Each structure stands twice: as structure tokens, then as C-alpha cells.
Amino acid sequence: MSALPDEMWRTVMDIGIETKSLQYRDLCSLSISCRRLRRLASEDSLWSFLLLTDFSLSADDLKRENGSISSSIQSGKFKSLYKIRYEKDREKNRLARRRVVLRMESEVAERLRKIRDLELQSSEEKEKLNMVVAELRNLRKARQASVAMNVWQPEVIRGKQKEMIQQSNVPVEFRINALEMEISLCKQQIAGFDKALRLEKRRLHEAEEQLASVKYHPLEYFRNASFQTMERIVRSKKFQHTSNIKED
CATH class of the missing domain: 1.10.287 (Helix Hairpins)
Known part of the structure; x- marks a missing residue:
């Protein structure tokens, strides 16, 4: 990975974003792999394109979104904008699901x-x-x-x-x-x-x-199932421990 220059990584990420082979989850996964990819995956050119495509924003909408964020944030501002818009949409979807x-x-x-x-x-x-x-x-x-x-x-x-x-x-x-x-x-x-x-x-x-x-909800079901599995394991271990004590 270190043999490839930053320009090559940028080109790969740009192609992945434009062809929709890479999504916001993929960029977030790349960001936690190393410092270099974290810096490259947070560049505004990638996240501005995701903002336009994932939320069907126009150029004027993007300018208004850019003006709503604090001017103190320089690098990664479009990533922050994407996060804000994503959380808004997630809350809206949650409320819509609740109404249903x-x-x-x-x-x-x-x-x-x-x-x-x-x-x-x-x-x-x-x-x-x-x-x-x-x-x-x-x-x-x-x-x-x-x-x-x-x-x-x-x-x-x-x-x-x-x-x-x-x-x-x-x-x-x-x-x-x-x-x-x-x-x-x-x-x-x-x-x-x-x-x-x-x-x-x-x-x-x-x-x-x-x-x-x-x-x-798959995640809630998985969490509940995992919790029940852990409870069964704990009860089984307690039962085995009690049995061993009685045998001794």
C-alpha cells in the first residue's frame, strides 16, 4: 500500500465513488484502517459527490448546506455535511417507520x-x-x-x-x-x-x-438473539459449576 502514491489512491477512490462501487460505509471503513487512508478518504471531492448523489441535492442545495456548517471546519467539511444530512434522514425515516x-x-x-x-x-x-x-x-x-x-x-x-x-x-x-x-x-x-x-x-x-x-429490524433481532445466547451460556456454566460443587 505504501508503494502507491496518493494520486493513485485518489484516482481509485474517485472511480469507485463515480461508479458507485464505493459507498459512504466503504469510505468510513477505509478511514479506520490507517492514518493515510483516513486523510485521503476524508477529502471533500469524494464526500461532495456523495452528497449530490445520495441525497439528490443540486449545486445550490450544496452551497446552502455548505453555508450552514461552521466556518471553523476546514478539511472534511463535506464529510461533516454528509453526516448531518444522514442523521436528519435517518431520524426522518425512523419517525416514518414509527408512524407506519x-x-x-x-x-x-x-x-x-x-x-x-x-x-x-x-x-x-x-x-x-x-x-x-x-x-x-x-x-x-x-x-x-x-x-x-x-x-x-x-x-x-x-x-x-x-x-x-x-x-x-x-x-x-x-x-x-x-x-x-x-x-x-x-x-x-x-x-x-x-x-x-x-x-x-x-x-x-x-x-x-x-x-x-x-x-x-435485523440488528435488533441480532442483538436480542445474542443476548439470549449469552444468557443460556451463563446459565449453563452456573449449572455446571453447581453440579461440580455438589459432586465434590
Whole structure:
């Protein structure tokens, strides 16, 4: 590396930046390798080009950005400008990502609320159906009892049949037809609630998957996984140490 002059290194870096083979991460990596590359990788010609391309700045924007930085910074001022703009954009992206997460969480909560409402309505409709079916069953028994009045039966049974008939304030046939129609309507309502529930649950699953993908961050996942791995290693070592003490 020391055999190559500075002009050669500048040419290599310029070509890398212009062809986008080198990015800001690569320049930062070169800067920590040695003092010579740190000096060369911090030159304004490289970072001014990165400012123009990475943030889609015009020449006038670059002049305004240059005027916003302290005049006491001479060398590496465009690198400092790049850092300022990068941190602004990173914060803006973080806030935008946070807004997306909040919107997705709100959508998931709304889906859960709709599912609870549909389950409650379906439960009420099923309870109503059971009551209607029970009433229809009793009315059919009453109709059978009215027919059986013309047949000889013991007096006790005939008295119970009279009570069942007297409890019906409307004609039995009319009420039975009404209940059969109500049962049909209840079944249609329950089928509609079940269909809506399946649809909302599918949408909820999709929203939860989108929320998980938005929340996922590779570095955070790696840090959490590494921390859990270290915890398991520490617990394993403590267990082995305790076992050795007991054996001694």
C-alpha cells in the first residue's frame, strides 16, 4: 500500500465513488484502517459527490448546506455535511417507520374489536335460535296434544294437554309458521356472521404479518438473539459449576 502514491489512491477512490462501487460505509471503513487512508478518504471531492448523489441535492442545495456548517471546519467539511444530512434522514425515516407501526397497530386493534363484536352478535343470534327452537318444539307438542284430545286418554294426561293448549295465546299453526320463518332468518344471520368472522380473521392475520415485518429490524433481532445466547451460556456454566460443587 505504501508503494502507491496518493494520486493513485485518489484516482481509485474517485472511480469507485463515480461508479458507485464505493459507498459512504466503504469510505468510513477505509478511514479506520490507517492514518493515510483516513486523510485521503476524508477529502471533500469524494464526500461532495456523495452528497449530490445520495441525497439528490443540486449545486445550490450544496452551497446552502455548505453555508450552514461552521466556518471553523476546514478539511472534511463535506464529510461533516454528509453526516448531518444522514442523521436528519435517518431520524426522518425512523419517525416514518414509527408512524407506519402505529398505523398497523391501530389496524390490528380495530380488526380485533370487529372480531369481538361479530362473535358477540353471533353468540346472541345462536342463543335466540335455541330459544325459538325450544318454543317451536313446545308448540308442536301442544298441537299434538290438541289432536290427541279426540282420542281416549287418562284424565291426568288430558288435563296436562289442556294446560299446554291454554298457554298458547295465538293460533298454534300461525305461531309455528312464524317460528319456522324466524329460525330460517336466524340461520341466515349466523351464516353471515360466520362468513364475516372468517374474513376479519384472515385480514387480522395479514395485518399481524405486516406489523411483524415492519417491526422487524435485523440488528435488533441480532442483538436480542445474542443476548439470549449469552444468557443460556451463563446459565449453563452456573449449572455446571453447581453440579461440580455438589459432586465434590
